Amino acid sequence: MTAARRAVRAGFARGWIESRNYFRSHDELFWNIFLAVVFAVVLFFQRNSVVEGTNQSLASVVLPSILGMTVAWGGLSGAAGILAIEREDGTLLRAKTIPHGMVGYVVAKVIMTAVTSAVTVIIILAAGLLFVPELVSTPWTGWLMMVGILALGLLATMPWGAIIGSLVKSPQGAFGLTFLPMAALTAISGIFYPITALAGWVQSIAQLFPIYWLGHGMRAALLPEAEAAEIGGSWRYLEMFGVLSAWAVAGLLLAPPILRRMARRESGSAVEERRDAAMKRYG
Amino acid sequence: MDARDGDVVVDVDGLRMRYGHKDVLDGVAFRVHRGEVIALLGPNGAGKTTTIEILEGFRVRSAGEVSVLGVDPAVSREDWRARVGIVLQSWRDHTRWRVKDLLGHLGRYYAPYSTAARARPIALDDLLAMVGLAEHADQMVGKLSGGERRRLDLAIGIVGRPELLFLDEPTAGFDPHARREFHDLMHRLADFEETTILLATHDLAEAEKLADRILILAGGRIAADGSADQLARQVAAQAEVRWSLDGEIFVHATEDATAFVRKLFAEHGEAVGDLEVRRASLEDTYMAMVHKFETGRPDAAGAVVQFERSAP
Numbered sequence: 001m002t003a004a005r006r007a008v009r010a011g012f013a014r015g016w017i018e019s020r021n022y023f024r025s026h027d028e029l030f031w032n033i034f035l036a037v038v039f040a041v042v043l044f045f046q047r048n049s050v051v052e053g054t055n056q057s058l059a060s061v062v063l064p065s066i067l068g069m070t071v072a073w074g075g076l077s078g079a080a081g082i083l084a085i086e087r088e089d090g091t092l093l094r095a096k097t098i099p100h101g102m103v104g105y106v107v108a109k110v111i112m113t114a115v116t117s118a119v120t121v122i123i124i125l126a127a128g129l130l131f132v133p134e135l136v137s138t139p140w141t142g143w144l145m146m147v148g149i150l151a152l153g154l155l156a157t158m159p160w161g162a163i164i165g166s167l168v169k170s171p172q173g174a175f176g177l178t179f180l181p182m183a184a185l186t187a188i189s190g191i192f193y194p195i196t197a198l199a200g201w202v203q204s205i206a207q208l209f210p211i212y213w214l215g216h217g218m219r220a221a222l223l224p225e226a227e228a229a230e231i232g233g234s235w236r237y238l239e240m241f242g243v244l245s246a247w248a249v250a251g252l253l254l255a256p257p258i259l260r261r262m263a264r265r266e267s268g269s270a271v272e273e274r275r276d277a278a279m280k281r282y283g
Numbered sequence: 284m285d286a287r288d289g290d291v292v293v294d295v296d297g298l299r300m301r302y303g304h305k306d307v308l309d310g311v312a313f314r315v316h317r318g319e320v321i322a323l324l325g326p327n328g329a330g331k332t333t334t335i336e337i338l339e340g341f342r343v344r345s346a347g348e349v350s351v352l353g354v355d356p357a358v359s360r361e362d363w364r365a366r367v368g369i370v371l372q373s374w375r376d377h378t379r380w381r382v383k384d385l386l387g388h389l390g391r392y393y394a395p396y397s398t399a400a401r402a403r404p405i406a407l408d409d410l411l412a413m414v415g416l417a418e419h420a421d422q423m424v425g426k427l428s429g430g431e432r433r434r435l436d437l438a439i440g441i442v443g444r445p446e447l448l449f450l451d452e453p454t455a456g457f458d459p460h461a462r463r464e465f466h467d468l469m470h471r472l473a474d475f476e477e478t479t480i481l482l483a484t485h486d487l488a489e490a491e492k493l494a495d496r497i498l499i500l501a502g503g504r505i506a507a508d509g510s511a512d513q514l515a516r517q518v519a520a521q522a523e524v525r526w527s528l529d530g531e532i533f534v535h536a537t538e539d540a541t542a543f544v545r546k547l548f549a550e551h552g553e554a555v556g557d558l559e560v561r562r563a564s565l566e567d568t569y570m571a572m573v574h575k576f577e578t579g580r581p582d583a584a585g586a587v588v589q590f591e592r593s594a595p
């Protein structure tokens with residue numbers, strides 16, 4: 001077995017250790033659970049409202065959309081934030097000092113992002129089973145489709161998060177660059193209320209980005225009968241897989257050279273400079 | 284030519300590093316042989332870290348020849364990384380990992396590079412014992428004290444049993460006891476593991492205690508190269524003689540203190556008091572050298588720069 005392949009394996013082990021550390025660290029796990037609980041409360045209050053013109057409960061439409069949204073946020077903001085933080089604290093430089101360490105690092109980050117996303121998805125789904133009775137009757141093909149689309153969604157967002165995390169100077173920069181655009185896209189992507197209520201040009205913009213299609217895909221997987229409420233009254237699988245795949249392919253092509261360029265510039269003094277800058281920020 | 288040419292681990296010649304219009308390194312040249320412990324000594328800002336980072340392959344030089352373990356670090360590959368260990372000034376990474384998890388994990392990457400002569404990585408228990416972290420194996424990295432954290436950094440630096448170890452200000456912030464233990468470990472590495480060690484420091488006492496050879500980096504060049512003893516003699520062949528005569532203190536610098544004192548007694552006999560003869564210490568040498576380079580460049584290149592600046 002080559003050293004690089006062993007490093008991939010070490011990366012899987014690393015992802016496992018980091019996931020375990022994540023479950024042990026109460027603050028981060030708490031935040032993840034807290035957010036999931038907030039969404040569960042939203043669903044609770046929406047359980048008796050009905051989407052106009054249908055007999056769907058609002059909760060049943062919002063739940064899948066939230067699932068899609070959290071995965072998009074986790075993939076983009078999560079990856080960008082972690083990369084920026086670990087550049088500042090030297091984790092990335094450490095990986096660079098180890099033979100094939102960067103390979104292990106990237107593999108572990110992919111696993112870690114998938115695990116944290118899965119935790120959020122599971123908690124929200126658990127709440128959903130209480131307040132959205134329709135979910136219980138979802139066939140296994142629906143669950144399978146959900147997992148598949150979520151995985152594709154991670155591929156469509158995570159490389160872009162890594163790119164942003166490579167380009168920014170600080171974790172605050174990563175937050176600033178991802179938070180507002182993501183919040184704006186979330187607002188127009190039909191997550192918390194149907195997109196068909198928005199102006200046509202806003203709908204067009206939303207449909208260029210993965211976050212809309214992730215929510216759309218989740219609804220297609222978990223509410224297969226509700227396609228009348230969607231744009232064009234259909235699940236438009238071709239467009240959905242097309243847009244998500246396009247983002248995934250472009251991101252996966254662009255991310256490696258940008259990551260490599262960023263890693264090349266990492267050095268002890270670069271980490272030191274960033275630390276000094278951080279000290280000044282925090283006072 | 285050096286008899287040990289075949290054993291050259293680091294070979295640097297004409298190394299230049301330019302940031303904007305400033306040459307931080309201006310023709311650095313030196314060699315390190317297998318098994319040597321070398322201290323790169325210099326005031327802050329002299330370019331120690333820059334030099335080390337170029338050798339580590341983390342920084343691309345402006346000009347010059349650099350060979351580390353027979354490879355140019357600027358185009359080095361992963362198998363070269365496996366032979367080199369790095370300990371930086373400050374690490375704050377992996378705070379949520381347990382000590383043994385981290386060392387065990389990072390060791391894995393070196394396993395493919397294990398040879399009969401150098402088993403890689405060093406077994407976890409041996410490594411923990413070597414750096415004195417055995418009882419902290421289950422602790423979280425973020426909860427270690429400053430000294431323990433540095434020992435962990437060192438353990439990570441040597442987990443792959445490196446042929447060459449780089450250390451940047453290794454004992455900054457150590458108490459005397461921790462410093463001494465660290466020095467013992469360095470000696471063990473050099474003697475038993477045949478590790479060549481290159482450490483950057485501004486601590487003269489440390490350089491004197493640890494290094495077989497000291498390179499003083501000042502003014503962008505290697506200003507002196509030799510053992511602590513050689514360096515002390517190189518610049519300060521002179522000794523300082525102090526004495527008192529009729530309540531007055533006298534100081535005289537001389538190359539032959541013995542002859543001078545003999546003459547002193549012949550002339551004044553018992554009137555001579557408070558006699559003190561002091562040979563220049565390494566510290567005096569070092570201070571004199573740094574002072575010389577910082578106050579005015581003694582070489583021709585410096586003169587040219589000066590001339591250009593004064594031109595309209």
